[in-house]
Amino acid sequence: MSAGAPPLSGPPRPQAKGLNCPKCGAAIVLRSFGQAQTVVCASCRCILDAKDPNLAILQQFEAITRDVKPLIPLGTRGKLRGTDYEVVGFQRRSTKVDGITYYWHEYVLFNPYKGIRYLSEYNGHWNDISICKQLPMSEGTSANYLGEIYKHFQTCDASTDFVLGEFPWQVRVGEHAAVTDFVHPPRVLSSEKLDKEVSWSIGEYMYGREICDAFKLPGDPPEAMGVYENQPSPITINVAGIWVTFAAFAVFLLALMAAFDMRAKKEPVLQQTYQFNRADAKSETSFVSDEFVLGGGTSTVEVKTSAPVDNHWIYLNYALINQDTGQAWDFGREVSYYHGYDNDGSWSEGKRTDSVVIPSVPAGHYYLRIEPEADPSLPRIAYTVDVIRDVPVFGIYGIAFVALLLPALVISWRAYTFERSRWSESDHPPMQLSSMSSSSEDDE
Amino acid sequence: MTQPAANCPNCGAKIVFRWSSSVQIVCEYCKSILVRTDVDLKKVGQVADLPPDSSPIQINTDGKYGNKAFVVVGRILYEYDQGSWNEWHVMLNDGTSAWLSDAQSEYAVSFSSKAPNLPSAAQVHLGQQFTWNSQPYTVSAITPAHYRGVEGELPFQYWDKTNVTFVDLRTESAKFATLDYSDPEAALYLGEFVEFDGLKLKNLRSFEGW
Numbered sequence: 202m203s204a205g206a207p208p209l210s211g212p213p214r215p216q217a218k219g220l221n222c223p224k225c226g227a228a229i230v231l232r233s234f235g236q237a238q239t240v241v242c243a244s245c246r247c248i249l250d251a252k253d254p255n256l257a258i259l260q261q262f263e264a265i266t267r268d269v270k271p272l273i274p275l276g277t278r279g280k281l282r283g284t285d286y287e288v289v290g291f292q293r294r295s296t297k298v299d300g301i302t303y304y305w306h307e308y309v310l311f312n313p314y315k316g317i318r319y320l321s322e323y324n325g326h327w328n329d330i331s332i333c334k335q336l337p338m339s340e341g342t343s344a345n346y347l348g349e350i351y352k353h354f355q356t357c358d359a360s361t362d363f364v365l366g367e368f369p370w371q372v373r374v375g376e377h378a379a380v381t382d383f384v385h386p387p388r389v390l391s392s393e394k395l396d397k398e399v400s401w402s403i404g405e406y407m408y409g410r411e412i413c414d415a416f417k418l419p420g421d422p423p424e425a426m427g428v429y430e431n432q433p434s435p436i437t438i439n440v441a442g443i444w445v446t447f448a449a450f451a452v453f454l455l456a457l458m459a460a461f462d463m464r465a466k467k468e469p470v471l472q473q474t475y476q477f478n479r480a481d482a483k484s485e486t487s488f489v490s491d492e493f494v495l496g497g498g499t500s501t502v503e504v505k506t507s508a509p510v511d512n513h514w515i516y517l518n519y520a521l522i523n524q525d526t527g528q529a530w531d532f533g534r535e536v537s538y539y540h541g542y543d544n545d546g547s548w549s550e551g552k553r554t555d556s557v558v559i560p561s562v563p564a565g566h567y568y569l570r571i572e573p574e575a576d577p578s579l580p581r582i583a584y585t586v587d588v589i590r591d592v593p594v595f596g597i598y599g600i601a602f603v604a605l606l607l608p609a610l611v612i613s614w615r616a617y618t619f620e621r622s623r624w625s626e627s628d629h630p631p632m633q634l635s636s637m638s639s640s641s642e643d644d645e
Numbered sequence: 646m647t648q649p650a651a652n653c654p655n656c657g658a659k660i661v662f663r664w665s666s667s668v669q670i671v672c673e674y675c676k677s678i679l680v681r682t683d684v685d686l687k688k689v690g691q692v693a694d695l696p697p698d699s700s701p702i703q704i705n706t707d708g709k710y711g712n713k714a715f716v717v718v719g720r721i722l723y724e725y726d727q728g729s730w731n732e733w734h735v736m737l738n739d740g741t742s743a744w745l746s747d748a749q750s751e752y753a754v755s756f757s758s759k760a761p762n763l764p765s766a767a768q769v770h771l772g773q774q775f776t777w778n779s780q781p782y783t784v785s786a787i788t789p790a791h792y793r794g795v796e797g798e799l800p801f802q803y804w805d806k807t808n809v810t811f812v813d814l815r816t817e818s819a820k821f822a823t824l825d826y827s828d829p830e831a832a833l834y835l836g837e838f839v840e841f842d843g844l845k846l847k848n849l850r851s852f853e854g855w
Contacts, residue, residue, distance in 0.1 A: 217853065233699070234698075234699035234852065235697060235698040235699030235700075236699050238727065238728055252728070312750075312855075313701055314701045314841060314849065315841055316841075332751070334751070334819060334838040335815070335816070335817060335838075336785060336817060337817075369728070370727065371727065
């Protein structure tokens, strides 16, 4: 006996169902096959039981405004993270904080193989949301999901005030849920508490541009306003990492300085004390030092001037002259020291010593030509000139240090201000703002 | 293993078991529920037409779980107040039987497991913790459901059920457990949530327009 071939391909291929609203007769399309629990008639605002072949009316609601329009029209398909999804449902939800109502929009996305996914949009900020497969552990002000710590951002009472299309749950206008958000940018972990049921979802921040591209929407997405709770910081580099790098460079610079300091010979080649005498100054304005030898190779030369000035100045025009070649380095140095008392207490300015480093002086026989000038009130003063060869120069390290410090500071500041704007919108605003909001609570 | 063919006692159609341990099978032609006895098949009931549903899986869909290939041989469809879900009975290529559940496209694979002192349905409450195989599980949902239909081969007789309680338990990882109160004695299933793409399913249903 032949049993014949088995049925060809099982049940017929499911297709989008065309139905009519039992109330107004308008056409209703069920796009998500069997997954819809409720479907909304767009023309008469009836919420219908999608599971009932007669589409029993579950609720009728009045749209307060007629211009609640989804930015992505129902039925639009787009590619999100490599999978095609169709927009099948849309709802507007709101919450009231300090008398101000905030609105956001949620889209139900459907793929017959991958199931349901959601998009949310608030002030131009988007999130790609799916239901958590794992159970997050919430511990008061934080929650742990897949080993990552999410910080409590806010808890609010969310109510649904406008619905369109299909929903995989029993949606009703006017329904309230306690929504708690925990953030770990760019992700947000949300729990939604409805009666005794708690559901968790995980969202990832998306830019309006990405949504427009995914769903091939014409025009520009609405501009994102402010900083959203899980918006990734524009500072993509780890700020702590920057400071670690900075510290490493600073240590490296210090090590370099120490190494150069150790290697430098710091060889004194001249030390002489001269008398400045105003009486003599007229006849003999300049003189030369003893000759000295700069050995070794080309090196730095430090010229130190010290004078016991006390509310005076002296000024020395120097020329370091190579006796062999006649090459000269001219420079002027001032030694001045002032001090006293005023309303703020004691003050002082200047120093009794001065130092200058001349870079790259070749070896050879040298002398200094010195032309001193002094404060007119100073009749005479002794001053000492020291010449030291091969001294380390640290100025360049200072510049390098600042060059490294500056970007680290700028980045840290930018990261700080971004996080500050993020958290100012939360239940845990930064210090200054929290005192402001607590004073507004007093007004109630 | 080639399975002995039998004939449907109701319509005479050929019945081929794909899994040697199948206890129950639904005749593809006349939808009679047949139970294996020592000698032949006995008709115990009749399946009403299954309601149209949106699962992309069907009998004969095959895929992979870890490094084991499997084929879908049977199904139980349950309904609860928020919708319905499928428990697909799958046969792994090492001969073990497992369940691939599909609830609104959330997929999970589980295995029948044994544990001592399982609680009765009345003893379970939300948030309660149990430890099986040194893994803690937390009760996340208690769902009254009713059996809506069966298809294909099953490892036990399952056809005249009405209301059943299911207790879902979740963990911090992808692991989960289900306590099934279809029978007075609780049945424990331990498993894990899986990604659709990871199952590498073939021979899926096709959807108009997709």
